[in-house]
Amino acid sequence: xxxxxxxxxxxxxHKHEEADLAARVRALESLLLEKRLVSTDAIEKLIASYExxxxxxxxxxxxxxxxxxxxxxxxxxxxxxxxxxxxxIGGMEGENMVVVxxxxxxxxxxxCTLCSCYPWPVLGLPPNWYKSPQYRSKMVIEPxxxxxxxxxxxxxxxxxxxxxxxxxxxxxxxxxxxxKGTEHMTETQLASIITRESMIGVxxxxxxxxxxxxxxxx
Amino acid sequence: xxxxxxxxxxxxxxxxxxxxxxxNMDGQTALPRKNGELxxxxxxxxxxxxxxxxxxxxxxxxxxxxxQALIDEIKKWNSNRxxxxxxxxxxxxxxxxxxxxxxxxxxxxxxxxxxxxxxxGKGLRDENHRH
Numbered sequence: 001x002x003x004x005x006x007x008x009x010x011x012x013x014h015k016h017e018e019a020d021l022a023a024r025v026r027a028l029e030s031l032l033l034e035k036r037l038v039s040t041d042a043i044e045k046l047i048a049s050y051e052x053x054x055x056x057x058x059x060x061x062x063x064x065x066x067x068x069x070x071x072x073x074x075x076x077x078x079x080x081x082x083x084x085x086x087x088x089i090g091g092m093e094g095e096n097m098v099v100v101x102x103x104x105x106x107x108x109x110x111x112c113t114l115c116s117c118y119p120w121p122v123l124g125l126p127p128n129w130y131k132s133p134q135y136r137s138k139m140v141i142e143p144x145x146x147x148x149x150x151x152x153x154x155x156x157x158x159x160x161x162x163x164x165x166x167x168x169x170x171x172x173x174x175x176x177x178x179x180k181g182t183e184h185m186t187e188t189q190l191a192s193i194i195t196r197e198s199m200i201g202v203x204x205x206x207x208x209x210x211x212x213x214x215x216x217x218x
Numbered sequence: 219x220x221x222x223x224x225x226x227x228x229x230x231x232x233x234x235x236x237x238x239x240x241x242n243m244d245g246q247t248a249l250p251r252k253n254g255e256l257x258x259x260x261x262x263x264x265x266x267x268x269x270x271x272x273x274x275x276x277x278x279x280x281x282x283x284x285x286q287a288l289i290d291e292i293k294k295w296n297s298n299r300x301x302x303x304x305x306x307x308x309x310x311x312x313x314x315x316x317x318x319x320x321x322x323x324x325x326x327x328x329x330x331x332x333x334x335x336x337x338x339g340k341g342l343r344d345e346n347h348r349h
Contacts, residue, residue: 020339021310022262027334028317029269030343031326038276043268046236058230088227 058089059122059173060194064187066099067178077101080173089122097122100164101175102201107159108174109147109201111139112166119171123196130200139163151202174201236271239281246292247285250308263309270316279319287315 032038062084066073076083080097097119100108112118113136118126129135129150138146143161147153155161164172176198182190197203240249249267250257258264274281291311320326337343 017304018260018262020335021307021313022260023338024331024335025262025265025269025313026338027331028313028320029265030338031330031334032269032273035325037278037325038269038272042272042275043265045232046268046271047264 058087059119059196059199060191061087062089062099062122062173063175063194063199064191066175067190068187073175076175084122096170097173098164098170099173099175100162102177104177105159106162107155107201108162108164108172109139109143110164110166110172110174111136113137113140114165114167117166117171119166119173122173123199127196140165147202151197153203174199176201176205179205239271239274243285243288247288258309266309266312266316270312273316273320278323278325284315284319287319288312291315291318 029043033040062076065087066076072083072086075086076099080099083099084097100110102108112130118130135146135150138150140163143163144155147155147161166172176194178190179193182193185193193205195203195206198205243249256267258267270284273279274284288311291314295306295311317328317331321328334343
């Protein structure tokens with residue numbers, strides 16, 4: 001059909017334009033690097049701060065503090081927003097933050113069924129899967145199955161799985177359990193084992209100080 | 219690699235600074251967002267964003283200067299709308315604005331850029347070329 005052909009042509013044209021633009025940006029970057037007007041590092045840093053870098057680290061600081069300081073933990077569970085502010089963390093969309101604690105009998109996981117509400121002052125921008133319709137629906141209907149199949153996280157029967165639905169008004173953050181065998185670690189070392197996934201409830205803190213396998217998202 | 223506390227602080231302060239920078243861009247110059255977050259549809263878009271902000275931070279131009287260039291670019295695009303059946307692309311306008319400024323400042327020439335683009339387009343250059 002005529003219209004279909006036309007549509008394909010337009011689409012191809014746009015694909016072509018996209019490729020041209022990508023090449024042009026690469027060219028621009030390469031010239032600027034050559035002229036030493038900017039560094040790869042500076043550009044990467046800027047992009048990363050928006051894509052995924054800053055946030056989770058801040059949340060990790062909060063969790064690590066709660067692990068080493070029982071009084072801080074109490075304050076955190078009572079009023080997360082205020083407790084985060086104590087550490088100089090806060091900002092837009094983190095106004096009403098609630099921290100839910102994992103215990104030997106409860107595992108918490110956070111989802112936003114409506115859109116992708118997320119406590120970004122502590123966790124940065126949400127990962128793509130968090131925004132996907134599959135995650136949003138499956139986690140509510142079959143959380144154990146979703147955790148097992150999509151995140152390779154098996155939650156024992158002794159634990160109840162609680163799903164928290166984030167909204168524009170309330171944003172949840174999971175306080176993971178402190179792993180056994182970390183008693184000797186300092187607060188900073190502890191912060192380094194706390195992953196973003198563990199604070200959403202779809203993963204656990206890593207056992208090693210440096211995680212090898214976590215790829216940087218591009 | 220994890221970063222130290224002070225580096226976090228620095229990054230956070232930097233992020234706040236950039237946020238302030240782009241917060242006064244509205245109307246058609248407003249950055250595409252979803253749920254309050256910046257949206258990049260492909261890597262070249264975030265790269266363009268990163269380049270424009272980084273060069274400003276290097277002191278090559280004031281942010282108002284960039285913003286004005288963007289406003290002009292968008293105006294130009296709007297008035298040529300009938301001639302081009304091209305799809306509207308916000309970051310394409312960022313790229314054009316950036317080019318305009320850099321050419322005006324004598325940082326590079328269109329010719330130079332066209333040539334390099336062609337080289338990249340034809341795969342004559344190593345894509346992962348880094349310094």
